[in-house]
Amino acid sequence: MIALQNGTEIEPDDATPVECPVHGVKTTWGQLSPIQRLAVETGLDTADDLPCILAHSNHG
Numbered sequence: 254m255i256a257l258q259n260g261t262e263i264e265p266d267d268a269t270p271v272e273c274p275v276h277g278v279k280t281t282w283g284q285l286s287p288i289q290r291l292a293v294e295t296g297l298d299t300a301d302d303l304p305c306i307l308a309h310s311n312h313g
Contacts, residue, residue, distance in 0.1 A: 255294055276305035 254262045263269070267283025271293060285293065285307070292306045299305060 256296075271307060273299065273305050273307045275299050275301050276308065278305050278307040280307055 254264055256262050265271075265282040267281060269282040270279065271282055271285065272279045276299070282290070282293075286309075289306055289309075297306060
């Protein structure tokens with residue numbers, strides 16, 4: 254389960270959208286590596302002057 258910012262929890266599947274609002278990167282849960290999934294699950298934040306953790310997913 255992943256807790257969302259609005260307080261709800263979801264169980265993501267491969268089609269669940271994942272977005273970084275800071276960098277504008279959009280992908281799906283199924284395209285994330287295990288490290289990227291862990292970052293999302295733990296709520297890792299980012300800053301606009303840092304590389305986006307989602308930018309290196311397998312979504313092409």
